[in-house]
Amino acid sequence: MARCSNNLVGILNFLVFLLSIPILAGGIWLSQKGSTECERFLDKPVIALGVFLMVVAIAGLVGSCCRVTWLLWVYLFVMFLLILLVFCITVFAFVVTNKGAGETVSERGYKEYRLGDYSNWLQKRVNDGNNWNKIRSCLVESKVCTKLEAKLVDVSLTNFYNEHLTALQSGCCKPSDKCGFEYRSATEWIKNATVTNTNPDCQSWDNAKDKLCFDCQSCKAGLLDNIKSAWKKVAVVNIVFLVFLIIVYSVGCCAFRNNKRDDSYGRTSGYKP
Structure with missing residues (x-):
């Protein structure tokens, strides 16, 4: 059961890695095939999001499955910052869209x-x-x-x-x-x-x-008014995403404790995981 958290973190991050591929491809497509300046305006943020998700997913995957404790620590730190960021963005979206109607x-x-x-x-x-x-x-x-x-x-x-x-x-x-x-x-x-x-x-x-x-x-x-409607929908999606991040972060913390316990056991017994 102790290793279940490591495996679960690995599976979740593998899914995130797969998700990052079409996002990155979509950003590259926009930069090359966007017909208007407005469409091309989105290419850099989409590419940055795809690269970010891919790097974070690889760090979580390697850190949990290969028992690389320091890499898993970096992964958890980034996840913590991401949770704070999504939370702040969600609150901000609700605050700035609470006024206005046709x-x-x-x-x-x-x-x-x-x-x-x-x-x-x-x-x-x-x-x-x-x-x-x-x-x-x-x-x-x-x-x-x-x-x-x-x-x-x-x-x-x-x-x-x-x-x-x-x-x-x-x-x-x-x-x-x-x-x-x-x-x-x-x-x-x-x-x-x-x-x-x-x-x-x-x-x-x-x-x-x-x-x-x-x-x-x-x-x-x-x-x-269009932005208000769109941001409220995004805020609802962010809440769901935030819950998902917190679950992944919690499981990641369990995997991190497993890695530390393995490292400690390896040093005292000479065991090589």
């Missing part, structure tokens, strides 16, 4: 979004000019508004109002209802010169396909 509009199938409703930390990230220019480029390249226009071609105003738009579609592809613009199509609206509105988004709107409302506060808010 505003329900009367007789509309969609919601509208205000940047001020979201956490200050997230607002600062999207209000940074360099950050937003990169995000804006990705949104244009993703053709989120072009796809909406193709889907709702020749749709009447009444039917458009009944559409269930995503946060990005509502925030980036159309002006706010409060602007009072005249409807032409899903992504074409005529400014009404007689309507005075202090909402800066109304001035930012442009019918050009690469402009629309991509510079609007509502577009940034729509993006943050």
